[in-house]
Amino acid sequence: MWDTFITLMITVMLYIYNLVGQNFGWAIIIFTVLVRIVTYPLTARQMKSSKAMQELQNSKKWADIQKKYKNDKEALAQKQMEIYKEMGISPFGSCLPLLIQFPVIIGLYQAIIRTLAVTPIQLVNLSKHISNGATLIPINSQFWWMELSEPERFPIMGVAVPILAILVVITSYIQTKMITPPTQGAGDGGQGAQMTKMMSLYMPFFMGYLALTFASGLGLYFVATNLATIAQYVLTGQADFKNILPKLPSRSMG
């Protein structure tokens, strides 16, 4: 089942590779955008759930129960569940589409690495996924300054700078900030705020670390998918650019 899925991805990837003049970098970018388009219904559902959750968390009703049950976490959780039920919101509504996309991300990465096949055993394994692709072998894994099967470094004045990893961190940060609106509890150190903060800080660096250490084909995929997500949010009018810059502490004494 998983092998069939990977074979399908490799076949599409090689088709695109051939179509764009045997350039694997462009094949990754185009394939990533295609995958984002195909999984758009899931993304849209995730965006909708996030928005509903955000509206709920900014409502007076929500603030009231937070205040009322602040010393009784069990009762608070029960009340929150009641409100979710009442408003028809699933607390996992934004997580589930992400979970479904997870195998797609892994599959895409495996397809990229397997297709690059820079060693004999990788090539033997690739041969099991492609029936008539021998004329496309060896895959041209050079893209701009990058060797897509190796971690990327760009020499600047004798220093090897990981440009791609930096781009991954920046685009991941922008994407995370853009799609994660501030909750009402953002300033009070609540669990929701901590979670959001953790996500927006750790996630970009985690992705950057992966791009730094793994094949640059993966980093290219991260940048492409981040930019595609940002574009989706911009095109649907849901991007919040105000969130990108860190907020200065309020001076008002209220």
Add this chain to the structure above:
Amino acid sequence: MKTMKKYLLILLLALLALTLGACAGGRRVVATGWSEITLKEDVAYFSYGPQVYALNIKNGTQKWLFPVETETGVDFFAAPVFADNGTQLIIASYNSNLYSIDPTNGRENWSFTAAENRYVAAPLVIDQGIFAPSSDNKLYAIDLNGMPLWEPFETEDPIWASPAWSESCGCIYLASMDHFLYAINPETGSQVWKSEDLGGPIVSRPAVSDSGLIIVSTFNNEVIALDEVKHTIEWRFNTTDWAWASPVIDGEQVYASDLSGTFYALELATGDLIWQLQPGGGIVSAPLVQDDLIYFSTDASSLVVVSKDGVVQRNLPMEGKLYASPASAGETLLLAPSEAEYYLIALNQNGTQIWGYPPAE
């Protein structure tokens, strides 16, 4: 609920890192290639991952390791080759270096570091020098002191096939993934002639017959014979899948194979099929022909023994994948499996294991 989400996120990140890590392999001993076994007197030499091994054939005891301590980024999957009347062992590495080591103790004599990508195939050693094909598309020619003989000969794509020497032509035959076969003058590095496009990448050493035929296996599902003098294609034989392994010439027959696991015996002069069999599993290495028997290994973990008229004598199941060719040392048969407990195993004539290396803890 939020705590649960937090844990879910951490779990997801950990899972993602683990999965991607598993895909990438990291620097542990993960076989990404395979090494043929080189035999000399009572010692077997082979590469596997971060080290090259010299083992006593009789009992599998280790004589030396190279390097003694493993280094990150240094992997070996090409067969060690003797040079300089057996006083040097030349080892090609995935770290783009070529090493000369003392075969008696495994100490480094010199290294050649000009290549820009990994060496997959073993070099060719002849009187004129050492000729090492690299994944950076170039063939490097060096002398016995590790000094370049001429500017590297460049092809369009990576070279994964060891070159072959032709006495009659006085030239080196080099097959590249760019679909071409090149004849090169070993003294000057100049091209003597170049074949027409052979239709697919070639990743194994060409076989040269006394009758002047050069036989190559290609990924275009073909075994092709070229005439050494006329430089033309004499015959083509269609296989059912990519033909990876080097063809082997045995008298008037040629043995070839493909990744579907089909093994072929062909007429050397015409390319006509004599017999074929498909015991299961892909075949990527050349067979061993000894006495009246043919031994070949498959990646479906079996060693197949066939008589020269195509009758399977034995199909021995083995642990791990057998990518490398079997090697014979008198009464002992040596196999270098991948993804197995042992890196090298010795079998007796009945197929019973005599020893395995590394020894079980």
